[in-house]
Amino acid sequence: MDPQAYYYQYPMMKEFDAVVQSCQKVTKGYVLTLDHTAFYPEGGGQPCDVGRIDTASVFDVQEKNHVVYHYVDRAFSVGQNVHGRIDWNRRFLMMQSHSGEHIVSGLIHAQFGYDNVGFHLDPHGLMTIDFNGVLRPADIDAIEMLANDVVSQDIPLTIAWPTKEQRKHMSYRSKKALDGHVRIVTIGPYDTCACCGTHVERTGQIGSIKILSLEKHRQGVRLQLICGRKAIMDHQQKHKICAQLSPLFSVPVEGIVTAVKKAQEDRNEKSRTIRQWQDKYIVLKTAMLPSSKIQLIEEDVDRLTMRDFCNYILEHTDCVVAMVVAKNQGAYQYVMASQKIDLKIKVNELNALLAGRGGGQKEMVQGTFRADIETIKKVIQQWNDSL
Structure with missing residues (x-):
């Protein structure tokens, strides 16, 4: 530390004049030293100052062995008079x-x-x-x-x-x-x-x-x-956030936390109810499936429910592969499960045929097919017939 440094002597200084003592090319621009400076070098947990020296941007300032190095984006001549301007809002x-x-x-x-x-x-x-x-x-x-x-x-x-x-x-x-x-x-x-x-x-x-x-x-x-x-x-x-939330929940600002907690509880209760009905639907849907080595069903459900569907179908039917597809933004998400076929190998073949991508473990894979549903059904039927 230099007690005579401008950034210590004159902490409110925004601009200063100086003379260039050295300028060297470095990987990112040039490194400059001055006869004195108001630019604070990084240290003590505090970032350095940035700003300008004449028309050059000062993007880093470091001190080593009591010398302050200014990293700038253009060259200067030794002995050149320059004017420094600190980014005062940041400083x-x-x-x-x-x-x-x-x-x-x-x-x-x-x-x-x-x-x-x-x-x-x-x-x-x-x-x-x-x-x-x-x-x-x-x-x-x-x-x-x-x-x-x-x-x-x-x-x-x-x-x-x-x-x-x-x-x-x-x-x-x-x-x-x-x-x-x-x-x-x-x-x-x-x-x-x-x-x-x-x-x-x-x-x-x-x-x-x-x-x-x-x-x-x-x-x-x-x-x-x-x-x-x-x-x-x-x-x-x-x-602003509180002002927007208050009318949404019809409560004063101090009541927002209680209202949000109540909304979370209501949402969780609705999620539990929906989950119970989904489980019942899976049971009913599975009971209606015709006998087939590969069970392919199309359902508008999320990935987690698709996995639950596949697992339940495997456990309660005599199929070899259970497969659920769901349309999503012009493509079809898929989940497949099997206890007898290595799906990790088979999924690469299906992805090639159906413009798909995805993978997983040998017991379960998931991904996306870019083919239409009729093409997907045709390919899966051919696979079914080959088993």
């Missing part, structure tokens, strides 16, 4: 998100003693944080409220670069032991943390903090959260 979202994460992690650490042991921020502002302890949904609701209270206080974030000796007398969060330049980000009494990411100047700039999910992860939990504009967009989307 500001990263700043809002990273600062919001510090508040949430600091509050959880203070209240529960848990450490943030894993952090990832994607380019769209979705954050994933792992903690080494268990939290309940009620805990998360309380933390979210407190975090937004901190935002509303509009507290300034302070940045410090203490020496190793000074750090011995400081209390701050860090995932690992640190040496060299260490940057400490403090948010009032709520958090002090070693961090190399970019941050807003005051908590009010974060906007909103929304925790989206809580799930078990290893010995602790994993949270997903969003901040700022991303949180507002999430709220708008979910509000």
Whole structure:
């Protein structure tokens, strides 16, 4: 980390001028170094900045051995004066998100003693944080409220670069032991943390903090959260969904969950009833079948019912092969079952004759025929006659 880097000294800088120090051709475009830069390189779980240098697109920024490398789509001359412009919407979202994460992690650490042991921020502002302890949904609701209270206080974030000796007398969060330049980000009494990411100047700039999910992860939990504009967009989307569901179920928004559960129960009950009638129909249909070595029936049923049909026919008739076909979008789905013929071999022959595709095990195969039903019946009858 370079304390003099523009992205640390001037976090609100959107544009800057610089001089090209080197430019090399690489597999994907060119890699460029400048005498100074406001483009933040990927690090600390935070994506890099993107944007433009003159007319070139900056699509990746990395740091190695204290040198920042800009990956661009066209070449530059060494010594050339250039103008850099950061994609500010993305950068500001990263700043809002990273600062919001510090508040949430600091509050959880203070209240529960848990450490943030894993952090990832994607380019769209979705954050994933792992903690080494268990939290309940009620805990998360309380933390979210407190975090937004901190935002509303509009507290300034302070940045410090203490020496190793000074750090011995400081209390701050860090995932690992640190040496060299260490940057400490403090948010009032709520958090002090070693961090190399970019941050807003005051908590009010974060906007909103929304925790989206809580799930078990290893010995602790994993949270997903969003901040700022991303949180507002999430709220708008979910509000629209609720506004559409409420009249559909003729209930207020707070009654949607109960109404959906009731609809699921009704659907499951109807499915059970339909299944019972299907089973009865299979029994009746099978009893009406004439004696044949290959039983071919056409039924408008799903794959699962086709399989049940075949199994029942095999068990309750003296046929060698049971076959069900069902028309679907101009083709015929099929399921075949047998306990005496290796259908895995036979299905290749039938697919060739009936413009089909499919396969399975020797006892049961399934697929689709592109032939018409009369052609299918003719081919199956010829097979029946050969047995």
